[in-house]
Amino acid sequence: MTRAEPQDMLSAVAVTKAFGAHLALDNLSLAVTKGGVIGLIGPNGSGKTTLFNAITGIHSPTSGSLHFAGRDITGRASERIAQLGIARTFQNLKVFRRLTVFDNVLGAQNSASDMTMWQMLFSVRRNETPRRDRVEHILERVGLTDRRHALAQDLPLGEQRRLELARALAREPELLLLDEPAGGMTPQETDTMAELIHDVAEAGPTVFLIEHKMGMVMRLCRHIVVLNFGRKIAEGTPKQVQSDAAVREAYLGSVARHA
Ligand SMILES: Nc1ncnc2c1ncn2[C@@H]1O[C@H](COP(=O)(O)OP(=O)(O)O)[C@@H](O)[C@H]1O
Ligand SMILES: [Mg+2]
Known part of the structure; x- marks a missing residue:
């Protein structure tokens, strides 16, 4: 080629x-x-x-x-x-460990994959969330609805990887x-x-x-x-x-x- x-x-x-x-x-x-x-x-x-x-x-x-x-x-x-x-996940996970599952996905909707946690939180506030329903939908798709309030760092590896996938999906x-x-x-x-x-x-x-x-x-x-x-x-x-x-x-x- x-x-x-x-x-x-x-x-x-x-x-x-x-x-x-x-x-x-x-x-x-x-x-x-x-x-x-x-x-x-x-x-x-x-x-x-x-x-x-x-x-x-x-x-x-x-x-x-x-x-x-x-x-x-x-x-x-x-x-x-x-x-x-184009969205991606990383071999070494890049979820925000000290944010909840829900906030990780919410923030991913309008953040670059290399944003810091503070940049991400700031951009979420600015766009005050008409999109929470979409987060719920994505969490359901990846089977993390029950974990929405958990901190990412408290999830077992299998769920952290699904969270990372959810973050990528949030970017459609x-x-x-x-x-x-x-x-x-x-x-x-x-x-x-x-x-x-x-x-x-x-x-x-x-x-x-x-x-x-x-x-x-x-x-x-x-x-x-x-x-x-x-x-x-x-x-x-x-x-x-x-x-x-x-x-x-x-x-x-x-x-x-x-x-
Ligand atoms: N940033 C980097 N600096 C120097 N060498 C690198 C870097 N990234 C990857 N490599 C080297 O490039 C080769 C391919 O790595 P990588 O793409 O990570 O392989 P794979 O994902 O197939 O296991 C390896 O020899 C690795 O050491
Ligand atoms: Mg590799």
Whole structure:
């Protein structure tokens, strides 16, 4: 792929991201079309989070370009990219620990993902809440209605991750990037999260999902892109990817390296 195609919701064209001499992304091209869940997998350190950081304006690519809904978003500011309709969650959670569940979601409706708690509270006050009903609706969607008055820091990890998802949904994105939403979860919490992601994608935003739990990825995704050393080594349906020799080698190699 050497250019962005108009039918693609998101595309990366020959994106390279260097950290010093290390190429976290190496001439990576990929496209995400509208609808459903698209997976992004690969061994630890293969560049998955770096790609999300490039898409969301946290790091500018060293070269190459990124396109969303027909616009070139390469190197744009995070807030601008968020306004265009991309929301994300973080591998390391970014909920406001000392705010209630309700206030976390309320504040997310009109805050940038990198706002401080004070900036967020100030912006909530200014826009005095015709939107509390929407918060209730989102809390119901993610199953946190009963927890609305709890402080985020008092929730177990599984619920904190659902809260982070709720914050992203509050922005009504067209594209939702989820970075290991089931990381550190129990099998039961993982199942709940998988169902939730399925429902979210069915109702609205296209979901681009980074996840290590292969059962979940294979069950949810209609299309999967596989990275290794910052390069795309395979893509296709879950079945195609599972039977791909390069993918098997990448995962076996990474197990051997970490053993
Ligand atoms: N801000 C950074 N500075 C330096 N190196 C980084 C930075 N972010 C990521 N890297 C490196 O880039 C590579 C890819 O990292 P990452 O995208 O986090 O991988 P993944 O999410 O697939 O596990 C790793 O080698 C990592 O150490
Ligand atoms: Mg990562």
